[in-house]
Amino acid sequence: GQNIDQPTEMTATEGAIVQINCTYQTSGFNGLFWYQQHAGEAPTFLSYNVLDGLEEKGRFSSFLSRSKGYSYLLLKELQMKDSASYLCAVKDSNYQLIWGAGTKLIIKP
Amino acid sequence: GAGVSQTPSNKVTEKGKYVELRCDPISGHTALYWYRQSLGQGPEFLIYFQGTGAADDSGLPNDRFFAVRPEGSVSTLKIQRTERGDSAVYLCASSPSGPPDEQYFGPGTRLTVT
Numbered sequence: 001g002q003n004i005d006q007p008t009e010m011t012a013t014e015g016a017i018v019q020i021n022c023t024y025q026t027s028g029f030n031g032l033f034w035y036q037q038h039a040g041e042a043p044t045f046l047s048y049n050v051l052d053g054l055e056e057k058g059r060f061s062s063f064l065s066r067s068k069g070y071s072y073l074l075l076k077e078l079q080m081k082d083s084a085s086y087l088c089a090v091k092d093s094n095y096q097l098i099w100g101a102g103t104k105l106i107i108k109p
Numbered sequence: 110g111a112g113v114s115q116t117p118s119n120k121v122t123e124k125g126k127y128v129e130l131r132c133d134p135i136s137g138h139t140a141l142y143w144y145r146q147s148l149g150q151g152p153e154f155l156i157y158f159q160g161t162g163a164a165d166d167s168g169l170p171n172d173r174f175f176a177v178r179p180e181g182s183v184s185t186l187k188i189q190r191t192e193r194g195d196s197a198v199y200l201c202a203s204s205p206s207g208p209p210d211e212q213y214f215g216p217g218t219r220l221t222v223t
Contacts, residue, residue, distance in 0.1 A: 004151075033211065041216065042200060042214035042215060042216050042217055043152070043200075043214050044214070045211045045212070045213070048211060087151050087152075089151070094165065096154055096157065096165060097142075097152075097154065097212070098154075099151030099152050099153070099154075100151050101149065101150050101151050102149075102150070102151050
């Protein structure tokens, strides 16, 4: 079967750094996405990795290791507005997105 | 420019009734996806259109669910004989030229079956 695992909830402090991990087992791999979803809103695109390594975009970075079936999203200089769920999704061999259940990130002052 | 829009934003219906949910994708986007999402879960794939045709409908849970996109833009998700288990947020997303492009999501329709 296909499986995406990420922690259910994480807590971090404003101004700090947090790393959200994602492991996956899918039938084929055609890229990994991270989306942010605020409560009651639709997911919005954050990052895309298809090759191994680190992709940096401002305060957010995403890392991929295809051999380990592993990715992480790194958020720096945390702000209160970063409180949201972070969804990991993998495109499988049919180019369909397989979604994780999301990690709820709580930022404390 | 305008993003993906969905109507209605909320729909409350009685068990056994028929409902239609509408999605207006971003202009020019050829790929359109329907998902449903329950609280605390990631989106669950339902169906994917490339142009007017359903390229993959493997996620539709049963034959009560049907979707159309007759002119390759607006899509309608139709649910017959609704059940309480159908209650969820139904999300629509579009992307410019199909996989592997990023998907842009609409605000969703919250369906409640009483």
